[in-house]
Amino acid sequence: MTITRRAYLAGLAAVAAGTLAFTTPAFADTFKMGLLVPGSVSEEGWNRIGYNALKGVEKELGAQVSYVELQQNPASFEKAFRDYASQGFNVILGHGFEFQDAALDVAADYPDTVFLISSSYIHEGNVIGLNTDTSQPFYLMGYVAARMGKKAGLVGGMEIPPIQQAFEGFKNGARSVDPDFPISEAYIGNFTDTTAAKEASLSMISQGADFLVPNASGATVGGYQAIAESGGDVKTFSIFSDFTEVAPNNILGLYVADYAQGVVRVVKSIQDGEVPSWNIEFGLKDADVIKFSFRDDVENGVPADIREEVEDVKAKIAAGEIKTRNR
Incomplete structure (x- = not known):
């Protein structure tokens, strides 16, 4: 399952124009967010970025958070998504493009859970890509x-x-x-x-x-x-x-x-009852997210x-x- 090129381009235009449409999910009183990472959060680099984003949501939004470290195994991806969704987690972040297919397989069974996928341009129902344009x-x-x-x-x-x-x-x-x-x-x-x-x-x-x-x-x-x-x-x-x-x-x-800043921004909108209707893309225009400097x-x-x-x-x-x- 993939987003069509026409829908993708229309989504980028909507993001650029600041005309995102929103829907309102039904959330419980305790806002919960889960994280799936393809490796260890103890390592500097990609997995640590996902963990920092999760901790940012915990600190700034007062969310209850949890994470699971996984190997490159699609079956384990789907199980982890289902485990979190069945426990009433409001948002689950699959930190990497490789989580996209598993999220699409699970999402229809849990319409009140928002599935965010890092490094993805997807937007199908409650599965939303958060792409940092590296x-x-x-x-x-x-x-x-x-x-x-x-x-x-x-x-x-x-x-x-x-x-x-x-x-x-x-x-x-x-x-x-x-x-x-x-x-x-x-x-x-x-x-x-x-x-x-x-x-x-x-x-x-x-x-x-x-x-x-x-x-x-x-x-x-x-x-x-x-x-x-x-x-x-x-x-x-x-x-x-x-x-x-x-x-x-x-x-x-x-x-x-500083992916945490971008994720916190998106998750706050979801917590407030506003789910973006298109994939989100961070770029050099987002100086709080992408930082490039010389030594x-x-x-x-x-x-x-x-x-x-x-x-x-x-x-x-x-x-x-x-x-x-x-x-």
């Missing part, structure tokens, strides 16, 4: 890579739309500077194998990549370990969380997704002239003047 900050990284490097490498977890879109943004950013800028791309096939991420990164570095970005959830740290072993020769950006302790001499800047404490950091160029590009992306994805 192609936008990755476009900025690609721009810097092409201005400062000779060849880039991208190491992903699984070849799923959110990671593909991020890498698409990187490639478009780099090729806006140099259409022939060489970029290698590889996927390790999971989000947990730190060694595989490290080995794929080392392979790209051995083939001449002097700018590399890993994007593999819990396995991401393996990529930064490989980058750190290069000394200061390979540059990168820290994504989703702060990995500067892993590769202090290599990270030029940080893309930090001043790293040797051979991004020069002032390139920083100025990037700030100009960033403003144009936020204004909708530059498209970071091929859609």
Whole structure:
């Protein structure tokens, strides 16, 4: 089950115009939110972002919260959704595109529960996508890579739309500077194998990549370990969380997704009886959610002239003047 292209485009137009329609669910007195994560929340990166969002809802909205850590198993996804929904949870966040199908299978049986899916463009009934357009900050990284490097490498977890879109943004950013800028791309096939991420990164570095970005959830740290072993020769950006302790001499800047702010905003509207009728997309225009910055404490950091160029590009992306994805 997927949203049609026409409905998706109409949804984006409604979001841009600020004309979301709303419906009112029937909620119990105690507002409850559950979270499903594909791994451990103790790891810096994607899973921790989901956990921080849950804790933000607990702190700011006074909700009763719970979470479950899962492996990549669709059957366990469906069971977890059903467990929370049957216990009267008002909102359940499946933190990743891979939870979308399971939510669609369960949602019809629990019409009073809102199922939120991270990194998704879905909107069917009470299943709503919350997409952070990572192609936008990755476009900025690609721009810097092409201005400062000779060849880039991208190491992903699984070849799923959110990671593909991020890498698409990187490639478009780099090729806006140099259409022939060489970029290698590889996927390790999971989000947990730190060694595989490290080995794929080392392979790209051995083939001449002097700018590399890993994007593999819990396995991401393996990529930064490989980058750190290069000394200061390979540059990168820290994504989703702060990995500067892993590769202090290599990270030029940080893309930090304060996803909690966006999730709290959406969940509050649901708590108030207003369920968005379209998928939600956060971008560089949402400065409280997507934060992109340069480091001043790293040797051979991004020069002032390139920083100025990037700030100009960033403003144009936020204004909708530059498209970071091929859609």
